[in-house]
Amino acid sequence: MGRAFVYVIVGGGVAAGYAAHEFVKRGVSQGELCIISEEPVAPYERPALSKGYLLPEAPARLPSFHCCVGTHEERLAPKWYKEHGIELILGTRVKSADVRRKTLLTATGETISYKYLIVATGARYMLLLLLCNFSHFLMYENVQVILELVVWLPWTKFNFDCIRPGQVDIIKRPKLVNVMQSCTGGNAVVIGGGYIGMECAASLVINKLNVTMVTAVNLRDGNKLPADMVVIGIGIRPNTSLFEGQLTMEKGGIKVNGKMQSSNSSVYAIGDVAAFPVKVVGETRRLEHVDSARKSARHAVAAIKEPEKTGEFDYLPFFYSRVFTLSWQFYGDNAGEVVHFGDFSGNTFGAYWIHKGQLVGSFLEGGTKEQYEAIAQATRLKPKVEDLTELERLGVEFALSV
Ligand code: FAD
Structure with a gap:
């Protein structure tokens, strides 16, 4: 066939x-x-x-x-x-x-x-897992999983080091969102602070869960984190x-x-x-x-x-995230020395990365369309930067002037 x-x-x-x-x-x-x-x-x-x-x-x-x-x-x-x-x-x-x-x-x-x-x-996902009442957990491997996968297993068998899909019985597959809603008012632990962990944590808070973010959980050493729900987002x-x-x-x-x-x-x-x-x-x-x-x-x-008409892919690395009311964009590379700027208690702040005397990366929180375009353009042009104190003082104005 x-x-x-x-x-x-x-x-x-x-x-x-x-x-x-x-x-x-x-x-x-x-x-x-x-x-x-x-x-x-x-x-x-x-x-x-x-x-x-x-x-x-x-x-x-x-x-x-x-x-x-x-x-x-x-x-x-x-x-x-x-x-x-x-x-x-x-x-x-x-x-x-x-x-x-x-x-x-x-x-x-x-x-x-x-x-x-x-x-x-x-x-x-290496593992993104959600635990509710310590009696079952959900594992996100990809988006399909986010839409529906839940793997349940008895808490007694639970061990963070040895979970692999093949090892567990899939008894029931409710939606993640239902489990999250059933934990309202409870405690959630989010392991991993990348943007997906951050965004997930924000969503849990909006859904009225008390969230603790950590970078590792080791239940073998006797420590137990109080949690009705655990989300793990540790990479792919x-x-x-x-x-x-x-x-x-x-x-x-x-x-x-x-x-x-x-x-x-x-x-x-x-x-x-x-x-x-x-x-x-x-x-x-x-x-x-x-x-x-x-x-x-x-x-x-x-x-x-159109092979003849198509040149080499010339891509400026870009990504963004949104957490609660915060919304930021990042362009380029986070290599070299970092220079922070702006008012961290206010709406607009950011950072530049300077490598070998050139601007190679830019991050901006709370920018306007024009400001985001400016940091993208400046990052692509890689201007020389000699005075880091002046760069910090100028902040986003530096990108607008490039
Ligand atoms: P995917 O979108 O992951 O698609 C891969 C597809 O291949 C899937 O459909 C999978 O089922 C299929 N597949 C794999 N193996 C096989 C096989 N053997 N046979 C058949 N099908 C197969 N990026 C940002 O920049 N900003 C964000 O805010 C952001 N948020 C995200 C939030 C979530 C929850 C997730 C999961 C990702 C997020 N990303 C974000 C990352 C972004 O979505 C990914 O970089 C993007 O989806 C990659 O696209 P892709 O097509 O390469 O892979």
Whole structure:
């Protein structure tokens, strides 16, 4: 049993959605493109999950955050794919790939062949786990999990060091949001202070939980943190296993060139799974942010459709977060010496990173559109900075004057 497509995207997350959008913009015929995704729903924007999805009032729900809502373009609900002749093969895991034969084998036993393959398999959480009344926990591995996965196990078997999905019985799968609501008024512990942990903590507070943020929990030493609920957000691992031994890897991801093309010329990689040359920092990086997923996806499709006209991907690393009423943006690299500026008790403050006498990174909280554009532009231009005290005094004015 098998089907053949000109273009196949494996993975159905943010990068896949934006790649499909770019294919349609550049022209794709009925039946030429398919997306194979382990998730049961069409590609959607992840940032909504730790922000709008957990809100107690008017929470975001699909279809409101399908792909392209994040860039204010037409939203790619399932109907959109149908109208453009794109095959969505959902709820289907690709279990092996043969890049020499240009084929994929799905868990349902179907062989799918391609002319061009775009790998958009993203990354999996090492562990993001939620514990309620110490009688069960939820584990977020990816967004699908955020929407519905809960793994229950008796507290007596619980051990932070040895939880692996294969080791536990899946008895019931209520939604995370229901468990969170059932803990209202209780205590939550959030392990990991990255932006997802921060955003989740803010959502829990808004849902009336008392939140403690820590960086590690060790229940073996006898210490017990009072908690009705625990959330763990300690990072991710790229989903590269389908291609180990077949494609060149770097920085834990699939190494690609400035056209997002891997060591096999028919295979491209985009989003969290791709390690690509970031010109502005002069090295190969793997980035785990939505803007990079969107733009690398568009660039790969441009390179496939119009190779002669498409140059090297020249990406300025960018990411953002929102916690309570705070909202910030970061551009570039956090290397070198950091210079803080602004009023930390007020609305607008930030930081610059100076490396080898040049501005290489900028962070701004509470900026205007014009100020954010200015720090992005200044970071890209990498101006020389000689006087750090003066830089601190000028703050965002420095970026506006570059
Ligand atoms: P993903 O969106 O993770 O998609 C990967 C897809 O591949 C999934 O559909 C998965 O099921 C599928 N897949 C994997 N293996 C297989 C297989 N073998 N067969 C079939 N399908 C497979 N970034 C920001 O910049 N700002 C934010 O505020 C922000 N907030 C976030 C909040 C949350 C809760 C999450 C989870 C992420 C957030 N991110 C944010 C990160 C951003 O969403 C990711 O960088 C982005 O989703 C990466 O896109 P991707 O397509 O590479 O991977």
